[in-house]
Amino acid sequence: MTTPHPLGERIVRAEGCWMETESGERLFDMVSGIGVSSLGHGHPAIRRALREQLDRHLHVMVYGEYAQDPQDRAASRLLSTLTGTGLDSVYFVNSGTEAIEGAMKLARRVTGRTEILGVEGGYHGATFGALSLSTSSHRRNAFMPLLPDVSHLPFGEHSVLERITTRTAAVFVETIQGDAGIRPVPEDHLRALRHRCSEVGALLVLDEIQCGLGRTGHVHAFQRYGIVPDVLVLGKALGGGMPIGAFIAGQNRMSTLREEPKLGHITTFGGHPMACAAAAAFLECLEELDWEAIRLTGERWSRALSEHSAVMAVRGYGHFLGVDLDGPERVSALVAAARRRGVVLFWFLSRPQGFRLAPPLNASREELDQALQWLLDALDEVQ
Ligand SMILES: Cc1ncc(COP(=O)(O)O)c(C=O)c1O
DSSP: OOSSSOOOOOEEEEEBTEEEETTSOEEEESSHHHHTOTTOBTOHHHHHHHHHHHHHOSOOSSTTTSOOHHHHHHHHHHHHTTTTTTOOEEEEESSHHHHHHHHHHHHHHHHOOOEEEEETTOOOOSSHHHHHHOOOHHHHGGGOSOOTTEEEEOTTOGGGGGGSOTTEEEEEEESEESTTTSEEOOHHHHHHHHHHHHHHTOEEEEEOTTTTTTTTSSSSGGGGTTOOOSEEEEOGGGGBTBOOEEEEEOHHHHGGGGSSSSSSSOOSSTTOHHHHHHHHHHHHHHTTSOHHHHHHHHHHHHHHHHTSTTOOEEEEETTEEEEEOSSHHHHHHHHHHHHHTTEEOEEOSSOTTEEEEOOOTTOOHHHHHHHHHHHHHHHHHHO
């Protein structure tokens, strides 16, 4: 356990939106395991793909030496969602954090520059590089010193764009900040960041590990902003419940990792055949989602929650909403009240007055209506 107060449930089975505890109680997963089980738990197509791959082979060689069908299938499905963007090369790793590390190295390698900028409120992972980009002083201070030449821009402020200069290798931004409370970067600011990065030759790296792959009602969250990043970083939902991360860039840039030095980034388990088989199946199912329904659910839920007197603010889109109450104690009371109704809610690490809503993208209308009603009942109880 990594906190003194874990949820502590013992889950013995999970299917669709539902998890079963050892006492046989059914729990509605309102957070999809923090944005992972986006097609619900144990989607049949993902299980089938895993079984088929299990019978063919597991790990056969470190990443990149052999050609492997599951890697090819996952890569071509993923890249087909990015046609026309110039993002045509993907590097698979084992987690979101590792994908961030890979993208940081890529940015320094491509530009020959050292400065990397993050944005206030960002969370990118817990290894030294990813932690350096993240801004929670509470979680950083105990591990100082972190990576040199990494600093942070204030969130959403046009006036500081001049801090991005010809010294800057990259700016890392979550298109919609997850841990900061589901906080979308304002549209004009994201465009201004894109413009400034292009002006000075810095890479714009979008971390869509949490907000991407369907959460907002678009395959990629940046698609609602009409801009394209230089590097896109994915994780969490990508493996349909299996561990995988990916950073994606143009082939011309990605190829810098294989020369001078060759093996500029290496991994034993990255692109694991089981994880890639699951990712390919996940991406195939993603194409069949009802995008309009996901967007409308977000609007319906935002409206219903905003009208509740206990709710201070609602942010986000689709199945990716952050809700503020009047303080952390109220949120704790709500999590407990929802749990009594069989609904799992979860906090943010950096926004204790808020909680997250990220139900599976393929939950039925009946399930979503029922879950919203339980949530509203729990809010009535704690207000
Ligand atoms: C936006 C974002 N980036 C990076 C990470 C790190 O991903 P992982 O925990 O899979 O390594 C997370 C995890 O929550 C995240 O939300």
